[in-house]
Amino acid sequence: MKAAAFAYARATSVVNALDLLAAHGEKAKVLAGGQSLMPAMNLRLVSPDILVDICGLAELRGVAVRGDWLVIGALTRHAELQQSGDVARHARLLWEAVAHVAHPAIRNRGTIGGSLAQADPASELPACMVALGATIVIRGPGGERRIAAIEFFKGIYETALLPQELLVAVEVPIAIAGSTHFFQELARRHGDYAIIGLAAHAVVEDCRFADLRLCFFAAGDRPVLVRSARKLVDRIVTSAAVTETVAALLEELDPLEDQQASPALRRHLANVLLRRCVATLLSRPELDTGADR
Known part of the structure; x- marks a missing residue:
């Protein structure tokens, strides 16, 4: 398919871009690379009256x-x-x-x-x-x-x-002393949309989490910052503590169903990723157990 007819304006400055958006409102779309927007337009998922191109700014x-x-x-x-x-x-x-x-x-x-x-x-x-x-x-x-x-x-x-x-x-x-991270996504092929993924930022002090932020993607309608991660902060992390956190996580997540995976599969994979993440961040491979793989 091809995109529906639209007007095109190349912004010369941020002020000019804002003027164009003010003039056209919801009928305008901003072109800032276009790697998601153009396919959506070609599929007629979106049909703006005008594209405001800011790529040259x-x-x-x-x-x-x-x-x-x-x-x-x-x-x-x-x-x-x-x-x-x-x-x-x-x-x-x-x-x-x-x-x-x-x-x-x-x-x-x-x-x-x-x-x-x-x-x-x-x-x-x-x-x-x-x-x-x-x-x-x-x-x-x-x-x-x-x-x-x-x-x-x-x-x-x-x-x-x-x-x-x-x-x-x-x-x-900017990352402070003791900061560490974990990133992993599960996809059918590299470059495909993730079935589920986890981005994590942590501060580790004396083999404990002083801070832990776990954010799942492809697990809901937006990035999901896991509240249950607090269960692992400022304590000695044991296998039982990880299992407790996983149980809270599975209650917290409300994954969508699509052609890639069911909610049950996404919950299972979230379990796997959380355990893998904690074991990696603390350098304790024995914590990466208990998931039904």
Whole structure:
């Protein structure tokens, strides 16, 4: 299929892009890489009246360290994240996860802002932002506002972004001493959409978790930050504690059913990933037991 007819405007600045969005509102879509948007348009899943192309706005591209934050421009491409020494040093979880985003051709064009604004629940980067406690920076007619990643994602392809607003950057806290991470997704083939995945950020002190943020993706209608992870913080982690946490996790998750997997399969795989994650982060392979594999 081909996309329905639409108008096209190439923004010359962020201000110009905001003017265009203000003029067209919900009838406009922002083109920020287009690796998800263009297929959706070709399938007539979305049919905007106008595309506002912001791909040429250099002011929205790049990675910089500012104080205790790693600031990433919305138009920074996935491939640029992979090549960034600052991302590799200060947000290793994100650096590792990007390699799982589709294929090189997609990573060469797709952008972090486009991925976050798309809010696909099976996408890797939204889960990483939630696990890392990142802040989404949004600009609109009223100026700039910041919103925590956990509050930004509202549902399937739904965010807190208003039609007249533009996602301009992401602020990621720089990793502190003792920080570690885990990332793994289960897919039929590398580059396919995940059946389920887990992005985790932790602080380990004296072989215990001082902090633990577990965020599942492809496990619901948005990234799922697991409340039951608190059961493993500030205590000696035993096999019984992991089993208790898994039981709470399975009550907490409400996975969707699709052509890839049933909710029961996703719950089972979440069990596997949580145990694997805890064993890896604490370097205690004996904790990766008890899952019915």
